[in-house]
Amino acid sequence: xxxxxxxxxxxxxxxxxxxxxxxxxxxxxxxxxxxxxxxxxxxxxxxxxxxxxxxxxxxxxxxxxxxxxxxxxxxxxxxxxxxxxxxxxxxxxxxxxxxxxxxxxxxxxxxxxxxxxxxxxxxxxxxxxxxxxxxxxxxxxxxxxxxxxxxxxxxxxxxxxxxxxxxxxxxxxxxxxxxxxxxxxxxxxxxxxxxxxxx
Numbered sequence: 001x002x003x004x005x006x007x008x009x010x011x012x013x014x015x016x017x018x019x020x021x022x023x024x025x026x027x028x029x030x031x032x033x034x035x036x037x038x039x040x041x042x043x044x045x046x047x048x049x050x051x052x053x054x055x056x057x058x059x060x061x062x063x064x065x066x067x068x069x070x071x072x073x074x075x076x077x078x079x080x081x082x083x084x085x086x087x088x089x090x091x092x093x094x095x096x097x098x099x100x101x102x103x104x105x106x107x108x109x110x111x112x113x114x115x116x117x118x119x120x121x122x123x124x125x126x127x128x129x130x131x132x133x134x135x136x137x138x139x140x141x142x143x144x145x146x147x148x149x150x151x152x153x154x155x156x157x158x159x160x161x162x163x164x165x166x167x168x169x170x171x172x173x174x175x176x177x178x179x180x181x182x183x184x185x186x187x188x189x190x191x192x193x194x195x196x197x198x199x
């Protein structure tokens with residue numbers, strides 16, 4: 001958590017010192033994610049819906065911008081009729097992009113993901129969910145948005161560069177059908193933002 005505070009403070013200081021225009025705001029919305037297997041593909045895997053929300057700083061430079069954020073995010077996935085994982089994160093996206101006509105925007109960049117909890121569910125009585133999460137994950141986000149007055153509407157795709165978890169589903173009645181694989185998250189984000197102030 002100390003590292004997270006230091007990183008966030010340095011980002012705000014940097015963009016404030018170098019920017020031509022600086023704005024602060026908040027976003028909230030929903031996520032739709034699945035866990036992508038590292039070496040196996042289950043036909044019955046499914047996505048889960050989660051919540052996302054947080055704060056952003058946007059700094060403009062000669063028609064371009066940088067937009068560091070700090071967000072709460074839920075990622076995970078399910079295997080139908082067996083079990084699911086919903087992992088809770090504090091995310092730090094480090095986005096950069098281009099604004100068009102002061103209305104449309106595209107942006108992309110890396111995401112530092114700090115996991116702090118995992119809701120493990122076994123939906124089939126014979127399976128036990130023994131999945132283990134990785135505390136730090138490196139990801140990537142890319143998307144587009146529309147800015148109207150103080151509001152913004154964003155759609156982004158988020159994918160893991162490193163594995164999010166080791167998915168382990170043990171079948172107590174038939175060990176030969178245990179599920180055990182490394183997994184990366186794949187997620188869509190749909191958010192609405194509000195700009196508090198602009199300097």
